[in-house]
Amino acid sequence: MHPHERDHGHSQDRDHSHGHGHSHGHGEHGHSHPTPPGFKGFFYGIFVPHSHDAADSIDDAMEAHSEGIRALKISLVLMLATTVVQAVIVAFSGSVALLADTIHNLSDALTAVPLWIAFVLSRRVATRKYTYGFNRAEDLAGLFVVLMIALSSIVAAYEAIDRLINPRPMENIGWVIAAGIVGFLGNEAVAVYRIRVGRKIGSAALIADGVHARTDGFTSLAVVVGGIGVLLGFPQADPIVGLLISAMIAVLLVGTVRSVGRRLMDGIEPELVDRAEHALDHLEEIESVERVRLRWVGHRLHGDAILRTGPMTLTEAARLADKAEASVKKHMPNVDEMAVRVTAAAPGV
Known part of the structure; x- marks a missing residue:
């Protein structure tokens, strides 16, 4: 269902490393609609x-x-x-x-x-x-x-x-x-x-x-x-x-x-991207979020993400991709599809 690959030489669309020692308010998932100034x-x-x-x-x-x-x-x-x-x-x-x-x-x-x-x-x-x-x-x-x-x-x-x-x-x-x-x-x-x-x-x-x-x-x-x-x-x-x-x-x-x-134009509210990254940040196995993309299709959301992790097998990467998709959908129930690709370091690196 999800494409996975081991890759040492990937390009980073953004450097978005996450620490896991912080807490967030998970009970509020509403986003604001900014008013023009x-x-x-x-x-x-x-x-x-x-x-x-x-x-x-x-x-x-x-x-x-x-x-x-x-x-x-x-x-x-x-x-x-x-x-x-x-x-x-x-x-x-x-x-x-x-x-x-x-x-x-x-x-x-x-x-x-x-x-x-x-x-x-x-x-x-x-x-x-x-x-x-x-x-x-x-x-x-x-x-x-x-x-x-x-x-x-x-x-x-x-x-x-x-x-x-x-x-x-x-x-x-x-x-x-x-x-x-x-x-x-x-x-x-x-x-x-x-x-x-x-x-x-x-x-x-x-x-x-x-x-x-x-x-x-x-x-x-x-x-x-x-x-x-x-x-x-x-x-x-x-x-x-x-x-x-x-x-x-x-x-x-x-x-x-x-x-x-x-x-x-497939524009998206930045706070929704932040929320998706926040959902991925819950997963301890993820070292960094390389990219998150979202777009509205009518009143539903579709997106994809590239995650970087430490050494793991293809089976573990596939399991993590499913887990990441589930986490995003849990935090953002109006997401219909979230394709996740896991870029893992080779064992022993």
């Missing part, structure tokens, strides 16, 4: 609250797939219910603006469909053509969500500028405010749920979709603020708040692009 971090914190939820809370791949699909189903029902309530308000108010917002929320609710398809595809077994399986479809769906967030920012900015240049009186203000509140609450509930489940199973695409719902919720909230501004005799409040929301979405988009783009 400064101005970006302020707005990023508004839309995506920091969480200490581990991305390895679910150790079974099929269970993680199922929970992701369940989150999409429930959130889709919530968004459709929100759209129906807004449609009823539109029928009472006859507001064209509310009709446009309702149609917008309906189209945003349907962005969950590509991600749903990706989760279903990820459950298919690998084939001779797709030997790594279909989990990467999830990352492609995340890219689609990023494009939708960008489109939301552009549309919001365009509508705000158009209202500044061509002011239009806001009718049925009370109904407009009511529909905005409904839209905000519905989108925020969906956002909280998707982000929580996304962090739990380690899905950047599901988190991005939650962020998308949150941006739409704040857009609806901007409608509320604008309506209140009109009631207070400041009609320009609506487009001005719209521009501010558009700018906040654009700032948020930068962090989301980095997160999804890192997955597509």
Whole structure:
């Protein structure tokens, strides 16, 4: 199962010798999700609250797939219910603006469909053509969500500028405010749920979709603020708040692009590499960890490691490789595969 070799002249990708006389906190396996610093971090914190939820809370791949699909189903029902309530308000108010917002929320609710398809595809077994399986479809769906967030920012900015240049009186203000509140609450509930489940199973695409719902919720909230501004005799409040929301979405988009783009480029959070090395550090037979590589495939992790040990037989090396793989999976249950190669000194050296 694992390739092993005896090698005296190996190249060290990194010099990572480990002592075994230290202790670590093994009870906490959560990793952090760094918040961008400064101005970006302020707005990023508004839309995506920091969480200490581990991305390895679910150790079974099929269970993680199922929970992701369940989150999409429930959130889709919530968004459709929100759209129906807004449609009823539109029928009472006859507001064209509310009709446009309702149609917008309906189209945003349907962005969950590509991600749903990706989760279903990820459950298919690998084939001779797709030997790594279909989990990467999830990352492609995340890219689609990023494009939708960008489109939301552009549309919001365009509508705000158009209202500044061509002011239009806001009718049925009370109904407009009511529909905005409904839209905000519905989108925020969906956002909280998707982000929580996304962090739990380690899905950047599901988190991005939650962020998308949150941006739409704040857009609806901007409608509320604008309506209140009109009631207070400041009609320009609506487009001005719209521009501010558009700018906040654009700032948020930068962090989301980095997160999804890192997955597509096989980037990995450094703390996860540290955790894998920490898991290998438990094994007394290992003299040093020559290399550890990890990458996300959808919301699951695949990786490999090269270990250096003292003199041992091929049988002992094979047994150690299995032991090392088991240790990594114990510390990181969302790791599906961890190929380990043991480089052992020849007996008598």
